[in-house]
Amino acid sequence: MATPTFGTVAPSNPMLTAWVEKIRALAQPDRVFWADGSEAEKEFLLAEAVASGVLTKLNQDKLPGCYYHRSNPNDVARVEQCTFICTPAKDQAGPTNNWATPREMYEKLYALLKGAMAGRTMYVVPYLMGPPGSPLTKVGVEITDSIYVVLNMRIMSRMGKVALDQLGAGDDFNRGVHSVLDCHPDRRFIAHFPQDNAIISVGSGYGGNVLLGKKCLALRIGSYLGREQGWMAEHMLILCVESPTGEKTYVAAAFPSSCGKTNFAMLIPPAAFPGWKITTIGDDIAWMKPGADGKLYAINPEAGYFGVAPGTNRKSNPNAMDTISRDTIYTNVALTPDGGVWWEGHDDPAPVECLDWKGQPWTPASKEKAAHPNSRFTAPMANNPALAAEANDPAGVPLSAIIFGGRRATTMPLIFQSFNWIHGVYLGATMGSEMTAAAAGTLGQVRRDPMAMLPFCGYNMGDYLNHWLGIRRDLTDPPRIFHVNWFRKDAGDKFLWPGFGENFRVLKWVIDRTRGRARASETQIGWMPRYSEFDWTDMDFSREKFAQCMRIDAAEWQRELISQTELFLTLHDRLPKELIFQRELLISRL
Numbered sequence: 001m002a003t004p005t006f007g008t009v010a011p012s013n014p015m016l017t018a019w020v021e022k023i024r025a026l027a028q029p030d031r032v033f034w035a036d037g038s039e040a041e042k043e044f045l046l047a048e049a050v051a052s053g054v055l056t057k058l059n060q061d062k063l064p065g066c067y068y069h070r071s072n073p074n075d076v077a078r079v080e081q082c083t084f085i086c087t088p089a090k091d092q093a094g095p096t097n098n099w100a101t102p103r104e105m106y107e108k109l110y111a112l113l114k115g116a117m118a119g120r121t122m123y124v125v126p127y128l129m130g131p132p133g134s135p136l137t138k139v140g141v142e143i144t145d146s147i148y149v150v151l152n153m154r155i156m157s158r159m160g161k162v163a164l165d166q167l168g169a170g171d172d173f174n175r176g177v178h179s180v181l182d183c184h185p186d187r188r189f190i191a192h193f194p195q196d197n198a199i200i201s202v203g204s205g206y207g208g209n210v211l212l213g214k215k216c217l218a219l220r221i222g223s224y225l226g227r228e229q230g231w232m233a234e235h236m237l238i239l240c241v242e243s244p245t246g247e248k249t250y251v252a253a254a255f256p257s258s259c260g261k262t263n264f265a266m267l268i269p270p271a272a273f274p275g276w277k278i279t280t281i282g283d284d285i286a287w288m289k290p291g292a293d294g295k296l297y298a299i300n301p302e303a304g305y306f307g308v309a310p311g312t313n314r315k316s317n318p319n320a321m322d323t324i325s326r327d328t329i330y331t332n333v334a335l336t337p338d339g340g341v342w343w344e345g346h347d348d349p350a351p352v353e354c355l356d357w358k359g360q361p362w363t364p365a366s367k368e369k370a371a372h373p374n375s376r377f378t379a380p381m382a383n384n385p386a387l388a389a390e391a392n393d394p395a396g397v398p399l400s401a402i403i404f405g406g407r408r409a410t411t412m413p414l415i416f417q418s419f420n421w422i423h424g425v426y427l428g429a430t431m432g433s434e435m436t437a438a439a440a441g442t443l444g445q446v447r448r449d450p451m452a453m454l455p456f457c458g459y460n461m462g463d464y465l466n467h468w469l470g471i472r473r474d475l476t477d478p479p480r481i482f483h484v485n486w487f488r489k490d491a492g493d494k495f496l497w498p499g500f501g502e503n504f505r506v507l508k509w510v511i512d513r514t515r516g517r518a519r520a521s522e523t524q525i526g527w528m529p530r531y532s533e534f535d536w537t538d539m540d541f542s543r544e545k546f547a548q549c550m551r552i553d554a555a556e557w558q559r560e561l562i563s564q565t566e567l568f569l570t571l572h573d574r575l576p577k578e579l580i581f582q583r584e585l586l587i588s589r590l
């Protein structure tokens, strides 16, 4: 390969160069590549990734700027059992995190990193989480031996010179080190050192484990920093609903992984609602801080979408299909003979033949899936036809509503509103969801996932819930809190609610509630809309069906309370008393 002319210019920040030199001396790469984020550099890296077989160039007539990657089949999802919060004391990490002391983990991981990059290039990737110039924005630097990581980080964050400019001569940056090592599950660790603002990830190449700006910095380290500094890092999409008169309302929503955050963030209102528009600010992560006016402001720290491919199609998410039609990296989907991509739930019929996510010949008669259920696309948010201009606003957007939701076949109604902030925190804290393919684990089993943050909270979950309650003190106009469930089923195992675009009808009620325009009935579990409160234009949905979606079933709620007990027991020593009172109130109402 020609001698590279890229990546040779080291930045002038001595704190940064000293740390990079320390890791270089440890990992012993053949060379160091300083990423600047330029277009020319991107072309160079793409060519190198193709030449080395890391990426396959897709059919550029069909999918301009798009590339294809297959991961090691043993490395296809986040691995919570290998994810650690490293703090001096165990109760700082809390009962819901794997814990190790920083000393023990540094020792173990430095031993694994010793000489690990011999024969490889060590890339240094400076990046911003958040729009340039925002007071919430953080600088990170990821050192990695994976060119795939560099190219993904380029999409997912604001990468290169812009980050070095914001860092200047400062020392306030997250230090992230990543090496794929030999990609062996026994040597897979994703370790966070919140007090050092540092991350070390080894043994994996999967996005959620290795794109360190995302889950590691923006959620685990971010949640820790947020508590120290008076803000919040949350697993939430952010969207803007614009009415026909131009009134804008901002909403954040937390759903566990693979429960439709990306689809909801890109929702298109049904034709029955002319003039209504939804624009996307973020699809996965929100950083939120009380503003001087007493409202809660949110930014999306990311610059791209790392979305689940299966099930994405023109019906479920037309904006995502447009977004991923160019400049996208596809991982672990199926590869068609004409250089295209396919997955279960794609608009195109199943190809007569193709290569599956493992590179094996696949036909519709095959028993295995063609695409891995957690196969992904990495696409720039700038491609989204419905991107909100506010996505790049350093000031963020003032939230009027926060929505919590899980994937629940039973118990949880389509929509209800909390009585107040504390009750809303209780709803978020007790959220349950059936497990999906985004993390290795038991599919379908309901687990408690407070605020959808169970795998992402970088400190004691009890303290985290206290932080949620404490934030209220800085808010004179807090967002209203709601709970939704798109996934309730009837006795025949069929979804009761059609979902997708029709979710706008639910969202519209939420918006109208925050603006004091919609009425609600007080029930045992919260405020609920009556049938007549929904706009049913062009939708054939009977009163009986709606009643089924909204039903509060005494026996189901009894089981729900018992299952919530497990979480309360786990968190008992730091559980805020407010949440215990909320539980008592719920029991007496029921």
Ligand code: OXD
Binding pocket: 078, 208, 256, 257, 258, 284, 306, 438, 439
């Ligand atoms: C994600 C996840 O990738 O939550 O966003 O797993």
Ligand code: MN
Binding pocket: 235, 256, 257, 284
């Ligand atoms: Mn997520």
